[in-house]
Structures are given as C-alpha cells and as structure tokens.
Amino acid sequence: MGRPPGFDRREVLAAVEREFRKNGYDGTSLDDISAATGLGRGSLYAAFGDKRTLFLTALGDYCDQDEASGAAALAGPDETAMERLRAYFIDAVDRQLNDPEQLACMTSRFTVELAGRDRDATARLRQGFEAQRAALAGCLRAAQRNGDLDPAADPVTLATLLVVDFRGIGSLIGIGLDRAELVAVVDATLAGLPAPPPSAAAS
Amino acid sequence: MGRPPGFDRREVLAAVEREFRKNGYDGTSLDDISAATGLGRGSLYAAFGDKRTLFLTALGDYCDQDEASGAAALAGPDETAMERLRAYFIDAVDRQLNDPEQLACMTSRFTVELAGRDRDATARLRQGFEAQRAALAGCLRAAQRNGDLDPAADPVTLATLLVVDFRGIGSLIGIGLDRAELVAVVDATLAGLPAPPPSAAAS
DNA sequence: GGGGTTCTTTACTGAGCAGTCCAGATCGTT
DNA sequence: AACGATCTGGACTGCTCAGTAAAGAACCCC
Numbered sequence A, B: 001m002g003r004p005p006g007f008d009r010r011e012v013l014a015a016v017e018r019e020f021r022k023n024g025y026d027g028t029s030l031d032d033i034s035a036a037t038g039l040g041r042g043s044l045y046a047a048f049g050d051k052r053t054l055f056l057t058a059l060g061d062y063c064d065q066d067e068a069s070g071a072a073a074l075a076g077p078d079e080t081a082m083e084r085l086r087a088y089f090i091d092a093v094d095r096q097l098n099d100p101e102q103l104a105c106m107t108s109r110f111t112v113e114l115a116g117r118d119r120d121a122t123a124r125l126r127q128g129f130e131a132q133r134a135a136l137a138g139c140l141r142a143a144q145r146n147g148d149l150d151p152a153a154d155p156v157t158l159a160t161l162l163v164v165d166f167r168g169i170g171s172l173i174g175i176g177l178d179r180a181e182l183v184a185v186v187d188a189t190l191a192g193l194p195a196p197p198p199s200a201a202a203s
Numbered sequence C: 001g002g003g004g005t006t007c008t009t010t011a012c013t014g015a016g017c018a019g020t021c022c023a024g025a026t027c028g029t030t
Numbered sequence D: 001a002a003c004g005a006t007c008t009g010g011a012c013t014g015c016t017c018a019g020t021a022a023a024g025a026a027c028c029c030c
Helices: A009-023 A030-037 A041-048 A051-074 A078-098 A106-114 A119-145 A155-173 A179-191 B009-023 B030-037 B041-048 B051-074 B078-098 B106-114 B119-145 B155-173 B179-191
Strands: none
Touching: A009 A030, A009 A051, A009 A106, A030 A041, A041 A051, A051 A078, A051 A106, A051 A119, A078 A119, A078 A155, A078 A179, A106 A119, A106 A155, A106 B106, A106 B155, A119 A155, A155 A179, A155 B106, A155 B155, A155 B179, A179 B155, B009 B030, B009 B051, B009 B106, B030 B041, B041 B051, B051 B078, B051 B106, B051 B119, B078 B119, B078 B155, B078 B179, B106 B119, B106 B155, B119 B155, B155 B179
16 A cells, blocks of 8 residues: 555665764764665655654664674684684774775764763663673683683673773774784783683693 | 954863864854854954864864873883873873763864864874873883883883773763773773783882 | 054854655555 | 555755854054
C-alpha cells in the first residue's frame, strides 16, 4: 500500500555519519546531508525527523557497529590476547591514516564537541566508552590467564588507560604524526602494561 | 592622539578563548563573543579583524600561556622530576574537574574540530603539541639522570605517549569519569614508564 | 577649550541556516 | 487500468549568521 522508499536506510545513515564526521555537528548543514545522500530535505524529515534526531540515529548506528566490531576483534583464545590487543590499535591507526578524507574518529570527535551539551548524545557516547572498555578489559583478563600480564593488576583500570590512549592517538593523528611515531606510541603503551612477577613460569 | 581603547586586550582575548572553548568554533557566534566581552561588533572587527583572525589570535594567546606554564611546571631539579610529572597530570585533571562550566581543553577541542580544515590553526596546534612534548621529554630526561627511568628508553617516544594520555584523559572527562578513576589512570600511565635495570643503584 | 583622531554603537546587507509545505511522481492493490 | 497511499523534490518561511558602514561619543594634544 503506497510507494516504498527509494533508499536503503543503512546506506543513508552511513553517508550521514560520514558527513557529520567530516565537519562536526555544527559544521554540517542539511544541504550537505541532502547532497551526500541524494535525498531531498522532505524525504529526510519524513524518514528520520529533524537534524538532531537524524544525528542521534546515525551516531547510534555507528556506535552499534563500532562496539560489535571492537568486541569481535578483541575476542579469542587466551594465547593470542596480547597480539589481538596490538592488532586492535594498529588497525585503528591504519584505518584512520588510510582514510582519504582524514576523517576524525566519530566517537572522539563528538565526545569533545557534544559532551555536556547534548544529554542524549553524551549518554550514547558514554555507553560506547563502557563497551570499548569492557571489551579491552576482557582481552586483558585473557592475557592475565595466559601469563602475559600481572594477575594482580586491575583489568578495568588498565582498560581505561587503553581507551585513553586509543582516543588520544586518534585525536593526534589530525596534527600530522606519521605512522612510525604512532606505532612507537602503541608499542610503548603495551610495553607499559605490568608484566607478571618473574616467579610465574610463562607458557 | 585619539581615544584610547576602553578594554584590556588580554582580558578580551581570554573571554574570547573561553567562549570558543565552550561551544567550539562553529558553535560560537559573534553575538556570543560580543555579549561575553561587552564589546560591540564594530569594536571587535576594528581591534581583531574577522572571526577567524580573532579566533587564531585567541588560540595563539592561549597556546603561548599554556606552553609557558607547562614548561614552568615541568622544569626543576632531577630529584623531583617524577613528582613534577605526576603533579602536572593531576593538576590538569583537577583544573578541568573544578571548572564550573566543564570546558573542554582548548587544545584537544580544536585539534579535533579544526585539524585538516584550517591550515593556520593546525600549525599552531602542532606547535603546541611539540612544545608540550619537548617539556615532557625534558622532564623524562631529568628522571633518567636521577635513576627513576630506564636510561635506554627514548624520551621523545615516551613523551609522545604522555601527550597522548594527557589529551585522551581530557577528552574523557566530558563523559563523566570521576576523579578516582582519572587519578588511577594517571598512576597506571606513570607506572608503565620503563623502570631502570635493577643493577643500577637508585639514589 | 578646540580640533583631529580614534573608539563605540547601531542599523543594515546578503547569505546560509533549519524546518515546513505542497504539488507531482511512483508504486502496490484491486 | 484506476485508485489511494506513500514517497519525492523544490519552493518557501522566518531566523541567525558574518561582515560592513556610518553616525555619534570619548579622549589626547596643543
């Protein structure tokens, strides 16, 4: 009954997210979004509501995917936990360096722009932070079980530190650090995780 | 010869910086600035040029002060280098937590918002990064001389890591981490710096 | 205290913005 | 094939924005 929409909702949201990520919330107009998606303003309003709602929807969609892919990348056997951890960071660095538009990390960008200004956005970003920290903490616990990490260390505190590094690295890519420096920072971060006491025999 | 300005240039720039820091570059209008400084639009244009120039001036002023105070806080005798390092981080956390308006760190905020969009702003932010990293590296070298840090470690890489942590912590304050968590992250960061080999006798 | 210079204020301009509306196009249904 | 429901795109509205211009106020110097 009636004409079906001529667009794919996920594709549109991905384009919207990309556009917001490029120039920020305030820096993106509905005309930009209309041009990027190919949809007219009327269609956008009918399908997604006003600008803020559209943004929150795109942000939620991005966070969902980001949380799922992060959890998947960090899950696995205890033996390779440390390798997964390093790959998680290096992969994030490479993805951002290889992005032709040098887009800032969505999460970092809006944590800075909207925290304290938009309650709903802040809540969603907080949830994303918790998810990333939980995934990292799980990987750290795996490393502890495998004897790669001091079992006395608190995985949540260390995971918080890793999120801090992750976000900090993302924000510094924008000012032109090269890959070698970034990789060195990642390795220094991981080298700083507390080693297990020498008495315990490593695998 | 002529009427002198009825305002203090430094005070105005500080108010401007505060206003930009509150809502970002795109989120701040000249009316906001006019209200915050008490100056009319004409006066602002005559004294500082257009919005972008005014912003760059305020950013430069802020960076100058930030670089000077950072260098001062990190300079001192080798014996207390590690203490200064910790105080530098804790002080930054407390300043931001105690800020009644919960303003984001100026540097972090505009690194994210303007990197890759405004060449001059990016260059100034890059310079600020280099200055912060150099001051931290100097402090790390002092710690090495005092036997608190592995002399084989590269101070610049570790300083880069500390800047990353510094910026990352600043951006995560916005989503509501409490002071205890932040202090734990600071301590975990410092604990991760490479200890000197046990053969060397500590002071 | 008068003159010239500089600051300050206000009103204005053209552009861009978010959001609305409606006429026409499109499609499933009957 | 015709109907009705839904989608689409462009025109429109009222507002805010950055930047300008000009009239008036304040001040220093002589």
